[in-house]
Structures are given as structure tokens and as C-alpha cells.
Amino acid sequence: MRFSQAWLIARHDIGIFRHRSGVMGPLIGLPLFVGIGFPVLVDYIVRSNGTAGLGTYLPGLIDAFSFWFVIGAATLPTAIAAYAIVGEKVEKSLEPLLSTPTTDGEILLGKTLAAFVPTVLAIWAGSALFQGLIDAATRGALGYLLYPNGEMVVILFALVPLVSLYAIELCVLVSSRVTDARSAQQYASITFVPLIFLYVAGEIGFTLDTTHLLYIAAGFVVLVLALFQVSRRTFHREEILTQWK
Amino acid sequence: MIHAEGLTKRFGSLTAVDQITLDVGDGEVFGFLGPNGAGKTTTVRMLAALISRTSGRAEVAGYELGSEADELKIRERIGVLPDNVGLYDSTSAYQNLEYFGRLHRMDPTALRTNIERLLGMMDLWEKKDLPVSTFSKGMKQKVAIARALVHDPVLLFLDEPTANLDPEAAKMVREVILELKKENRTIFLNTHNLDEAQRICDRVGILRTRLLAVGPVETLRSGFARKRTAVRLERTSEALVAAVKQRLRTDGVEVSGDRLLVDVDDPARENPEIAEAVVAAGGRILELSQVSPSLEEVYLKLVHEETALP
Incomplete structure (x- = not known):
């Protein structure tokens, strides 16, 4: 496996979707919305309620907001991966790509990186804003800095990359069965389902502390490895040329 | 390669x-x-x-x-x-x-x-x-x-x-x-x-x-399509075609515009006989040439023969 070949493909794909508003809109919009919108809401709550009792419910509320970065990791890469794989299939540019001296694994890695790298970077940038603004808004009321903390480290450096990979791999699987990028995106939105359960669990009182988040991350490691095996088999030169719709 | x-x-x-x-x-x-x-x-x-x-x-x-x-x-x-x-x-x-x-x-x-x-x-x-x-x-x-x-x-x-x-x-x-x-x-x-x-x-x-x-x-x-000799005549008629067929003892003669197209196996040997037969039947020859079958004829022949195979 030559990483340079994969990175060349990733850079090319990133260069193409940079000009697509359907991809760039959510990629910039969602992290900005979570990174600025939620801290503005928290700031409003702090200003309107004063400091009384904030220490008991504010950290929990903010943790629920931070889980939106995980949801972003599940949704954002599907738009890119759908273009990078189904878009190329539809535009018939996959066959010339397959005709180059590049292995299936290198192409798959390139497509994965094209969706993974911008997603993770956008989420990290959004979370930096989020953490800075939340600290600025709550430091006076809480008397301490809420971020960085262990939960956020696990979310950003374990859950976000893993959930992003999980979403991309599902998109690869879906790509072989659909004929347009929009359908691929819609089918791949099932990635969202387990995360909704986690979000609801958090909202109804199940504490998503560092330990629980690490268990969830471990579950995603297993899921990602299993899906990787299946997507490697699906993203096979001969399958693509003869079996894909 | x-x-x-x-x-x-x-x-x-x-x-x-x-x-x-x-x-x-x-x-x-x-x-x-x-x-x-x-x-x-x-x-x-x-x-x-x-x-x-x-x-x-x-x-x-x-x-x-x-x-x-x-x-x-x-x-x-x-x-x-x-x-x-x-x-x-x-x-x-x-x-x-x-x-x-x-x-x-x-x-x-x-x-x-x-x-x-x-x-x-x-x-x-x-x-x-x-x-x-x-x-x-x-x-x-x-x-x-x-x-x-x-x-x-x-x-x-x-x-x-x-x-x-x-x-x-x-x-x-x-x-x-x-x-x-x-x-x-x-x-x-x-x-x-x-x-x-x-x-x-x-x-x-x-x-x-x-x-x-x-x-x-x-x-x-x-190799794969029939060879034919084309005889361009001043005038063709059914009687002339019939006479040529009879003289050459073949059915492989057809008319295409002002030309008679005659199936041949060995043009060098058969072309003089064709010329004699046409002249004997009263035809006036303007030109006699070999017709090369087109690649299309070869293709259609092969592809259709293949289709006809069980």
C-alpha cells in the first residue's frame, strides 16, 4: 500500500468537492453552528438566570451539546464519500482511475481520506471555537474552566474519527447498490441511528462520562474493523466494473 | 505485445x-x-x-x-x-x-x-x-x-x-x-x-x-467472402443474362445497374471464359474488373454464420 498514491487521490477529490456548495455548506455550517450557536445559547442562559444553581445542570447540558460533534462526524463525511465514490461512478470516471497502476486498497484509502480529513478537521475547528466560547461564557458562573476535559478529549480524538470512519465505510457499502450520490447519502444516514440512542440516553440521565465514552469508542473500533473487511470486499476492481449498478 | x-x-x-x-x-x-x-x-x-x-x-x-x-x-x-x-x-x-x-x-x-x-x-x-x-x-x-x-x-x-x-x-x-x-x-x-x-x-x-x-x-x-468479376456492359437484358448463365453453366450471375456480377473461384482462369460468354451472348463489354468483397460482407457473413450455429 503506497500512502502517496492514496493521498494523491484524496487531494484530488478534496480539490473537486471544495467547489460544491452541497458538500461545503454542511461541512462549514454544522461545526460553526455547534461551535458558536450553542455557546451563544449558554451565554444567554447564564445572563438571564444569574449564577444560582447553574453549577448543577449547566455542565450536563453543555455535554449534551458537545455530543453534536459526534453526530456531525456521522453525517458530514457521507456527503463527501457519496460524491467521491457514487459521483465518480455516475460520471464514469472510476474506470479510468481503475486503469491506473493503483491498487484497490490505495483507491479506497484515498476516497476514505478525502471524506475523513476535512470532516475531522472541520469538527476539531468547530470544537475549538465551542470550548473557547463556552469557557468564556461559563467561567464566571461556574468558577472554573469546563474545557478541555476528559470527555471532550475522548469525543474529539476517539469518537469523532471512529464514527467518521464508520459512516464512510457504510457509504462505500451503499455505493455499490445505488445510482446517484443523493441516494447514497440518504441510505448512509442510517449511521445516525445508534448515535440517536446515545444522545437520548444522555438526555434521560445516562451519564456519558469518560469511561462510558471509552466503552462506546471501543464498540466503534469493533464496528469499524468489521465494516472495513466488508467494504474492502465491496470496493474491488472487478466488482465495481461488473457488479455495481 | x-x-x-x-x-x-x-x-x-x-x-x-x-x-x-x-x-x-x-x-x-x-x-x-x-x-x-x-x-x-x-x-x-x-x-x-x-x-x-x-x-x-x-x-x-x-x-x-x-x-x-x-x-x-x-x-x-x-x-x-x-x-x-x-x-x-x-x-x-x-x-x-x-x-x-x-x-x-x-x-x-x-x-x-x-x-x-x-x-x-x-x-x-x-x-x-x-x-x-x-x-x-x-x-x-x-x-x-x-x-x-x-x-x-x-x-x-x-x-x-x-x-x-x-x-x-x-x-x-x-x-x-x-x-x-x-x-x-x-x-x-x-x-x-x-x-x-x-x-x-x-x-x-x-x-x-x-x-x-x-x-x-x-x-x-x-478468404471469407465470395470473389466476383464485374462486367460493365453497354446494355444488359434478361436474355443476355440467361445466355451467359447457360454458357458458363452457373447460377452465380446477377445484374447490378449496367454490370453483370459473376461469382468466380479462380479469376485468372475464369475471366477469359466470362468475356467470351458475354460476347457470344451479344453483349458489348466496356470494362471487366475484379470486385473485392468489403470487410462488411466478411463481417456479416461470419457473424450470421455464427448466429446460425446450434
């Missing part, structure tokens, strides 16, 4: 390509003819190391099909123009070629030189920075051919390069192929355009799942 023996591809119970054995030499332009669904694209995909073979063997550009390492080497040394151009429409012609040159791990200086030479050859250098989406079909096809050539392959596979093009664009693309032929490149040309094959190819193979015939166009024309 290509040596295939018993190359076969099956998809489940369907045999797409059956026992193909052929050789294509260095610098040769080989035409692969066949109706839709005959297995032309499947054969190219096997030879280009894009799909596996079910049985048989093949050596392409010095490497044997089969192992991933050798198949990578094959794809390094060949260029492929698929039946769909598959360009990145939002990027320029230059960027399209640059991307593929880099995927072939070309030295940047050599890549720039090649892109300039190829886009110049295709008359597209002035438009190199325009998005491909603004190009006509013919121009896109030329960019796709340039893309297949950007890494200087020793062997070029062209799959239906003029299909779906208007006559002007098709002519433009054919001229490019003839230029490549002058450069002594080995070209494997999939086509169902017989005129194109006749004009461009050194040898052709006719495929309908199985390889029905292979050879130079002239050899196929003389």
Missing part, C-alpha cells in the same frame, strides 16, 4: 468471452470487431488487468496476467480509453491529464512536456485551462485519448473511440488515431465501425464471444 491463449471469461452461467487465442505485435494496430455484447469490452478489461479471467492465460506488455504485482506493472505500461470518456468535468483539460500523469508516478518535468505535446497534437493547448464541461464531445474524446497517452504507454487500448460522436468529431478522433499509428504505437482498437477498422488497422479480429477470424483485412476479404 499481447499474447493470449484460450482466454475465457464467464459471469455465472454466461460465457462472455470464449477461448480467445491471439497475438498482437509491437507497433501493430489491431482492430477488434464484433456486434454489441460480443465480448469486446470484456476482452479489453481482461487484457488491461481490470477484471480477472476465468481460464486461459495472457501476457501483456511483457507481464503475465494473474498476480497483483504483475497486473500493476501491466497497468503502468498500458493506456486505456474506456467506452465512456469519464473526465472530471469541473477541472481543466490540463488538470485532468496532470492527475493521471501523477497517478502513473511521472517525473513532473516529463509530465509537463508530455501534456504540452499531447494537447498540442490534439489542437487543445489554447483551451488547456478551460473546464472540460465546456468542451464538445469530440474535444472531450481527444482529452480522454491524451489522458490514456500521458504516461507514454507502450500499448494503447481504445474502446469504441468514435461511438456516439457526430461524423465531424469521429473524423477528428480517427485522424488522431492515424497520427498515433504514424508514431508506431501498438493499438488495440475495439470498434464496430468496419470502415474505421478497414482504414486504420493492420489486422482485425472478428469476435462474437469466440474469435471467428483474425488476419489482415485483405486476407479476410479474399
Whole structure:
């Protein structure tokens, strides 16, 4: 496996979707919305309620907001991966790509990186804003800095990359069965389902502390490895040329 | 450059390509003819190391099909123009070629030189920075051919390069192929355009799942279709045709305009007899010539005979 070949493909794909508003809109919009919108809401709550009792419910509320970065990791890469794989299939540019001296694994890695790298970077940038603004808004009321903390480290450096990979791999699987990028995106939105359960669990009182988040991350490691095996088999030169719709 | 023996591809119970054995030499332009669904694209995909073979063997550009390492080497040394151009429409012609040159791990200086030479050859250098989406079909096809050539392959596979093009664009693309032929490149040309094959190819193979015939166009024309002598007359009549038939003791005589077309086996021996028979029947001969069967006749004969087989 030559990483340079994969990175060349990733850079090319990133260069193409940079000009697509359907991809760039959510990629910039969602992290900005979570990174600025939620801290503005928290700031409003702090200003309107004063400091009384904030220490008991504010950290929990903010943790629920931070889980939106995980949801972003599940949704954002599907738009890119759908273009990078189904878009190329539809535009018939996959066959010339397959005709180059590049292995299936290198192409798959390139497509994965094209969706993974911008997603993770956008989420990290959004979370930096989020953490800075939340600290600025709550430091006076809480008397301490809420971020960085262990939960956020696990979310950003374990859950976000893993959930992003999980979403991309599902998109690869879906790509072989659909004929347009929009359908691929819609089918791949099932990635969202387990995360909704986690979000609801958090909202109804199940504490998503560092330990629980690490268990969830471990579950995603297993899921990602299993899906990787299946997507490697699906993203096979001969399958693509003869079996894909 | 290509040596295939018993190359076969099956998809489940369907045999797409059956026992193909052929050789294509260095610098040769080989035409692969066949109706839709005959297995032309499947054969190219096997030879280009894009799909596996079910049985048989093949050596392409010095490497044997089969192992991933050798198949990578094959794809390094060949260029492929698929039946769909598959360009990145939002990027320029230059960027399209640059991307593929880099995927072939070309030295940047050599890549720039090649892109300039190829886009110049295709008359597209002035438009190199325009998005491909603004190009006509013919121009896109030329960019796709340039893309297949950007890494200087020793062997070029062209799959239906003029299909779906208007006559002007098709002519433009054919001229490019003839230029490549002058450069002594080995070209494997999939086509169902017989005129194109006749004009461009050194040898052709006719495929309908199985390889029905292979050879130079002239050899196929003389070997697979009936030979005929054309006698242009001042005037033809039914009585004259009947008299000629009777005298030559054959039914293989028909009228086409002011010409009698007579089936022959050995023109050198039979043509004087034909002339005598026509004159004896009262005809005045203006011209006597040999009619070469067209490649189309050979193709239709072979393909229809194959269809008629159980």
C-alpha cells in the first residue's frame, strides 16, 4: 500500500468537492453552528438566570451539546464519500482511475481520506471555537474552566474519527447498490441511528462520562474493523466494473 | 505485445468471452470487431488487468496476467480509453491529464512536456485551462485519448473511440488515431465501425464471444467472402443474362445497374471464359474488373454464420 498514491487521490477529490456548495455548506455550517450557536445559547442562559444553581445542570447540558460533534462526524463525511465514490461512478470516471497502476486498497484509502480529513478537521475547528466560547461564557458562573476535559478529549480524538470512519465505510457499502450520490447519502444516514440512542440516553440521565465514552469508542473500533473487511470486499476492481449498478 | 491463449471469461452461467487465442505485435494496430455484447469490452478489461479471467492465460506488455504485482506493472505500461470518456468535468483539460500523469508516478518535468505535446497534437493547448464541461464531445474524446497517452504507454487500448460522436468529431478522433499509428504505437482498437477498422488497422479480429477470424483485412476479404468479376456492359437484358448463365453453366450471375456480377473461384482462369460468354451472348463489354468483397460482407457473413450455429 503506497500512502502517496492514496493521498494523491484524496487531494484530488478534496480539490473537486471544495467547489460544491452541497458538500461545503454542511461541512462549514454544522461545526460553526455547534461551535458558536450553542455557546451563544449558554451565554444567554447564564445572563438571564444569574449564577444560582447553574453549577448543577449547566455542565450536563453543555455535554449534551458537545455530543453534536459526534453526530456531525456521522453525517458530514457521507456527503463527501457519496460524491467521491457514487459521483465518480455516475460520471464514469472510476474506470479510468481503475486503469491506473493503483491498487484497490490505495483507491479506497484515498476516497476514505478525502471524506475523513476535512470532516475531522472541520469538527476539531468547530470544537475549538465551542470550548473557547463556552469557557468564556461559563467561567464566571461556574468558577472554573469546563474545557478541555476528559470527555471532550475522548469525543474529539476517539469518537469523532471512529464514527467518521464508520459512516464512510457504510457509504462505500451503499455505493455499490445505488445510482446517484443523493441516494447514497440518504441510505448512509442510517449511521445516525445508534448515535440517536446515545444522545437520548444522555438526555434521560445516562451519564456519558469518560469511561462510558471509552466503552462506546471501543464498540466503534469493533464496528469499524468489521465494516472495513466488508467494504474492502465491496470496493474491488472487478466488482465495481461488473457488479455495481 | 499481447499474447493470449484460450482466454475465457464467464459471469455465472454466461460465457462472455470464449477461448480467445491471439497475438498482437509491437507497433501493430489491431482492430477488434464484433456486434454489441460480443465480448469486446470484456476482452479489453481482461487484457488491461481490470477484471480477472476465468481460464486461459495472457501476457501483456511483457507481464503475465494473474498476480497483483504483475497486473500493476501491466497497468503502468498500458493506456486505456474506456467506452465512456469519464473526465472530471469541473477541472481543466490540463488538470485532468496532470492527475493521471501523477497517478502513473511521472517525473513532473516529463509530465509537463508530455501534456504540452499531447494537447498540442490534439489542437487543445489554447483551451488547456478551460473546464472540460465546456468542451464538445469530440474535444472531450481527444482529452480522454491524451489522458490514456500521458504516461507514454507502450500499448494503447481504445474502446469504441468514435461511438456516439457526430461524423465531424469521429473524423477528428480517427485522424488522431492515424497520427498515433504514424508514431508506431501498438493499438488495440475495439470498434464496430468496419470502415474505421478497414482504414486504420493492420489486422482485425472478428469476435462474437469466440474469435471467428483474425488476419489482415485483405486476407479476410479474399478468404471469407465470395470473389466476383464485374462486367460493365453497354446494355444488359434478361436474355443476355440467361445466355451467359447457360454458357458458363452457373447460377452465380446477377445484374447490378449496367454490370453483370459473376461469382468466380479462380479469376485468372475464369475471366477469359466470362468475356467470351458475354460476347457470344451479344453483349458489348466496356470494362471487366475484379470486385473485392468489403470487410462488411466478411463481417456479416461470419457473424450470421455464427448466429446460425446450434
